[in-house]
Amino acid sequence: MTNIKQPTFEHGWINVIGPRGSVTFKGELLGETSSHQNQHFHPGADYARKGERCYACRWSEYKIFTVTELDTRTLVAFGSHYAGRYLVASFGQTIVPGEEIFRRLDATDSPAEVIELLTTRKFEQKPNITSAAARLLARVSDMDRDIQEAWDNRVVL
Numbered sequence: 001m002t003n004i005k006q007p008t009f010e011h012g013w014i015n016v017i018g019p020r021g022s023v024t025f026k027g028e029l030l031g032e033t034s035s036h037q038n039q040h041f042h043p044g045a046d047y048a049r050k051g052e053r054c055y056a057c058r059w060s061e062y063k064i065f066t067v068t069e070l071d072t073r074t075l076v077a078f079g080s081h082y083a084g085r086y087l088v089a090s091f092g093q094t095i096v097p098g099e100e101i102f103r104r105l106d107a108t109d110s111p112a113e114v115i116e117l118l119t120t121r122k123f124e125q126k127p128n129i130t131s132a133a134a135r136l137l138a139r140v141s142d143m144d145r146d147i148q149e150a151w152d153n154r155v156v157l
């Protein structure tokens, strides 16, 4: 079960923790999705073991933002690395002791690249958009005409 949150229209200064630290910008949260569940599935253990699937222990989150301005500290720290019209955040969350949260943060001016950033490419496999990412992109399409156009014309189905 994938939860798609209703757009919250987070206006103003937004802070996201990326792989290399805190990124602050003025913009808007277009949409987010999370595969988090409340119920654990590993009787007799506090946390999911290695390779064991439990969406209360490990889950993914995607967020798509529009960016109008980067905070000065962010510019000083990262230069123009996060300059772009859109910011796409992917997190592999975990509460399992000893495991680290996977963070990916990419800026782009291209609506098509927003879709590409949410596309999984594994070696010798067809590119894939997870159902969570697809639902997020469909939802965000309602709010951003350029993403809608790119989503309607996407190559990967």
Ligand SMILES: [Zn+2]
Pocket: 039, 040, 041, 042, 046, 047, 048, 054, 055, 056, 057, 058
């Ligand atoms: Zn669990």
